[in-house]
Amino acid sequence: xxxxxxxxxxxxxxxxxxxxxxxxxxxxxxxxxxxxxxxxxxxxxxxxxxxxxxxxxxxxxxxxxxxxxxxxxxxxxxxxxxxxxxxxxxxxxxxxxxxxxxxxxxxxxxxxxxxxxxxxxxxxxxxxxxxxxxxxxxxxxxxxxxxxxxxxxxxxxxxxxxxxxxxxxxxxxxxxxxxxxxxxxxxxxxxxxxxxxxxxxxxxxxxxxxxxxxxxxxxxxxxxxxxxxxxxxxxxxxxxxxxxxxxxxxxxxxxxxxxxxxxxxxxxxxxxxxxxxxxxxxxxxxxxxxxxxxxxxxxxxxxxxxxxxxxxxxxxxxxxxxxxxxxxxxxxxxxxxxxxxxxxxxxxxxxxxxxxxxxxxxxxxxxxxxxxxxxxxxxxxxxxxxxxxxxxxxxxxxxxxxxxxxxxxxxx
Amino acid sequence: xxxxxxxxxxxxxxxxxxxxxxxxxxxxxxxxxxxxxxxxxxxxxxxxxxxxxxxxxxxxxxxxxxxxxxxxxxxxxxxxxxxxxxxxxxxxxxxxxxxxxxxxxxxxxxxxxxxxxxxxxxxxxxxxxxxxxxxxxxxxxxxxxxxxxxxxxxxxxxxxxxxxxxxxxxxxxxxxxxxxxxxxxxxxxxxxxxxxxxxxxxxxxxxxxxxxxxxxxxxxxxxxxxxxxxxxxxxxxxxxxxxxxxxxxxxxxxxxxxxxxxxxxxxxxxxxxxxxxxxxxxxxxxxxxxxxxxxxxxxxxxxxxxxxxxxxxxxxxxxxxxxxxxxxxxxxxxxxxxxxxxxxxxxxxxxxxxxxxxxxxxxxxxxxxxxxxxxxxxxxxxxxxxxxxxxxxxxxxxxxxxxxxxxxxxxx
Numbered sequence: 001x002x003x004x005x006x007x008x009x010x011x012x013x014x015x016x017x018x019x020x021x022x023x024x025x026x027x028x029x030x031x032x033x034x035x036x037x038x039x040x041x042x043x044x045x046x047x048x049x050x051x052x053x054x055x056x057x058x059x060x061x062x063x064x065x066x067x068x069x070x071x072x073x074x075x076x077x078x079x080x081x082x083x084x085x086x087x088x089x090x091x092x093x094x095x096x097x098x099x100x101x102x103x104x105x106x107x108x109x110x111x112x113x114x115x116x117x118x119x120x121x122x123x124x125x126x127x128x129x130x131x132x133x134x135x136x137x138x139x140x141x142x143x144x145x146x147x148x149x150x151x152x153x154x155x156x157x158x159x160x161x162x163x164x165x166x167x168x169x170x171x172x173x174x175x176x177x178x179x180x181x182x183x184x185x186x187x188x189x190x191x192x193x194x195x196x197x198x199x200x201x202x203x204x205x206x207x208x209x210x211x212x213x214x215x216x217x218x219x220x221x222x223x224x225x226x227x228x229x230x231x232x233x234x235x236x237x238x239x240x241x242x243x244x245x246x247x248x249x250x251x252x253x254x255x256x257x258x259x260x261x262x263x264x265x266x267x268x269x270x271x272x273x274x275x276x277x278x279x280x281x282x283x284x285x286x287x288x289x290x291x292x293x294x295x296x297x298x299x300x301x302x303x304x305x306x307x308x309x310x311x312x313x314x315x316x317x318x319x320x321x322x323x324x325x326x327x328x329x330x331x332x333x334x335x336x337x338x339x340x341x342x343x344x345x346x347x348x349x350x351x352x353x354x355x356x357x358x359x360x361x362x363x364x365x366x367x368x369x370x371x372x373x374x375x376x377x378x379x380x381x382x383x384x385x386x387x388x389x390x391x392x393x394x395x396x397x398x399x400x401x402x403x404x405x406x407x408x409x410x411x412x
Numbered sequence: 413x414x415x416x417x418x419x420x421x422x423x424x425x426x427x428x429x430x431x432x433x434x435x436x437x438x439x440x441x442x443x444x445x446x447x448x449x450x451x452x453x454x455x456x457x458x459x460x461x462x463x464x465x466x467x468x469x470x471x472x473x474x475x476x477x478x479x480x481x482x483x484x485x486x487x488x489x490x491x492x493x494x495x496x497x498x499x500x501x502x503x504x505x506x507x508x509x510x511x512x513x514x515x516x517x518x519x520x521x522x523x524x525x526x527x528x529x530x531x532x533x534x535x536x537x538x539x540x541x542x543x544x545x546x547x548x549x550x551x552x553x554x555x556x557x558x559x560x561x562x563x564x565x566x567x568x569x570x571x572x573x574x575x576x577x578x579x580x581x582x583x584x585x586x587x588x589x590x591x592x593x594x595x596x597x598x599x600x601x602x603x604x605x606x607x608x609x610x611x612x613x614x615x616x617x618x619x620x621x622x623x624x625x626x627x628x629x630x631x632x633x634x635x636x637x638x639x640x641x642x643x644x645x646x647x648x649x650x651x652x653x654x655x656x657x658x659x660x661x662x663x664x665x666x667x668x669x670x671x672x673x674x675x676x677x678x679x680x681x682x683x684x685x686x687x688x689x690x691x692x693x694x695x696x697x698x699x700x701x702x703x704x705x706x707x708x709x710x711x712x713x714x715x716x717x718x719x720x721x722x723x724x725x726x727x728x729x730x731x732x733x734x735x736x737x738x739x740x741x742x743x744x745x746x747x748x749x750x751x752x753x754x755x756x757x758x759x760x761x762x763x764x765x766x767x768x769x770x771x772x773x774x775x776x777x778x779x780x781x782x783x784x785x786x787x788x789x790x791x792x793x794x795x796x797x798x799x800x801x802x803x804x805x806x807x808x809x810x811x812x813x814x815x816x817x818x819x820x821x822x823x824x
Contacts, residue, residue, distance in 0.1 A: 099689025251513030277511025
């Protein structure tokens with residue numbers, strides 16, 4: 001039997017936390033516990049000053065000259081190189097552009113073109129819907145079949161007709177994660193290419209794209225990378241594939257010589273060919289400066305703390321919430337989990353609203369998932385204690401059971 | 413014979429300018445003349461305060477709640493409706509998303525699907541290259557042929573096999589513009605659909621998409637709309653087509669119920685189906701607040717002033733620059749022109765660098781074009797005088813002929 005965990009135990013863990021100093025890098029609201037950094041990361045405190053310089057100096061004063069003089073032009077490459085360090089990629093293998101969905105379309109079509117004669121894009125039923133929608137459109141436009149299988153059927157479904165295996169590393173609802181290395185190896189044995197969506201991974205834990213010989217990856221900038229609402233996304237193409245890649249969104253910034261204004265499209269060498277239109281500078285600058293929150297952070301420490309927070313959440317759920325209608329929707333084993341823990345509860349929506357009303361912010365995913373993300377740079381162990389205590393109070397007191405909390409908002 | 417125009421004449425025109433008060437809506441650098449608002453618009457002075465609120469309050473304090481509480485979620489529609497008023501579209505016919513190139517891909521593929529059995533996308537050789545590159549990719553993916561013709565051959569090239577006529581209203585190099593109404597009518601008579609790129613139009617002069625029965629349009633947010641570097645773009649779909657449109661970038665924000673997380677893609681009713689990924693909020697907020705610079709501005713007044721500035725530029729070129737190697741690259745007739753005037757000169761690159769060195773900013777387009785854009789909200793008549801005087805001085809003195817000005821920068 002474990003000993004009962006107290007709030008003091010949690011405070012002691014915070015006092016010993018190697019990453020505790022990172023919390024001061026964020027501008028967090030007072031008296032608020034934020035467990036939704038997996039949906040929108042908190043704001044790094046340095047971002048507004050950098051953005052003000054971008055607006056008042058670079059845009060207003062520098063005007064068009066800032067594309068050269070303020071180094072706007074290489075920002076997608078520069079920011080991509082910074083993200084590369086967080087996902088086990090090399091320099092010039094990651095670039096920042098567009099949204100995750102748009103980048104996924106680019107790599108799925110490009111990868112399909114690298115496997116002519118194969119007719120299947122393999123996806124997974126429980127993946128985040130946009131990935132499946134985009135894969136469906138890419139399949140339709142390339143004459144492939146989109147084959148969707150259950151998570152535990154993925155490995156067996158990889159056969160000689162599969163061109164691409166397209167998966168998300170960490171599931172958005174349950175936090176269940178794949179073994180990137182094992183799936184990639186199996187795909188390669190069958191002659192297929194892999195595309196990994198790292199939306200719930202990048203900035204949350206280390207991954208090793210090159211060590212695992214991953215072909216393509218995409219991910220967003222606004223979750224654990226803290227780049228701000230709708231931050232631009234990133235795309236990884238292994239260097240060995242870059243000269244072969246023909247992506248379909250052939251905009252001028254992916255051209256070999258964008259400012260030569262030639263009539264024929266000729267893709268840029270290397271990762272730059274993944275660009276399409278003019279880079280969204282304001283969003284890029286926010287994202288680039290936000291990434292400074294990772295300065296000096298060892299990703300193994302980050303992962304250790306994330307696991308600690310998740311395990312603590314589960315143990316406290318067991319200790320405090322038993323008999324209150326909650327069940328664990330995430331793997332108990334941290335090896336199977338990303339940086340979130342989800343609970344199921346039949347009244348999950350109203351309970352989450354009541355929790356948010358108490359300034360503890362997680363989020364709800366239909367039909368019954370309460371989702372809690374642990375951004376290890378700024379979440380404390382006492383935050384986990386306080387969250388579990390509030391969940392207990394809300395259910396025991398019946399505080400969730402009011403119209404104010406039960407009425408669905410248009411967007412959740 | 414015209415009388416000689418003096419700088420005093422220009423100052424008198426400024427004193428009588430109905431839009432003179434709009435200049436104070438912008439934060440412009442001192443002692444600088446900015447004639448490149450057709451490439452990156454100047455910064456409206458209200459933008460930084462709005463952006464600071466978005467960062468410090470909505471992002472940092474509101475966090476994920478701001479998608480509802482700060483009305484982030486409907487920002488693409490709201491900002492689109494504002495742009496609709498500048499391009500003669502109705503409410504719910506314009507939405508802000510992605511880049512111009514990405515939006516062009518969406519509408520080209522969607523339009524091709526509406527004309528099955530027709531095999532040609534008709535484009536134009538002198539169009540901005542990204543439009544041609546994207547049309548080439550859309551054609552390849554839909555089994556069409558991309559047919560590129562010279563500008564004066566467009567009308568005759570519209571035959572029964574053309575699915576789409578894809579043109580830019582105002583040419584990026586010469587400022588030459590098409591008659592939207594005449595080309596659209598001819599396309600419709602032949603059973604084709606039209607896609608207009610309004611990058612050099614929106615915010616520069618009125619257009620009447622609905623009066624001209626235009627089918628689709630796209631445009632960028634960072635030129636005459638002053639939305640900031642890499643601002644998100646917009647897309648117009650005539651309401652009569654909206655329920656038929658199937659665009660290929662089927663991301664979750666274009667879904668009928670994005671937060672139901674259903675497995676099957678079902679397009680949203682109306683213009684929302686043109687969305688793909690999560691909206692780039694920071695860029696959107698900059699663009700939305702920037703559009704307030706148009707508050708109370710009559711677009712006919714805007715056009716009148718733009719024509720005045722362009723005509724003045726041409727007359728002063730005739731008066732001051734004859735015999736100095738310049739020639740007019742833009743139509744002399746304002747009815748054929750957008751809001752820019754371009755000059756050709758064999759030493760155009762170095763002359764433009766020398767001009768920029770004197771804090772007069774236009775831009776250069778290879779091989780020999782000096783391009784001057786007239787954003788009527790903030791450009792003055794005396795700016796035109798001073799620009800022509802500086803061009804004269806630079807060429808007469810030979811000041812352009814130094815290594816500093818002749819050496820090409822990586823991006824121009």
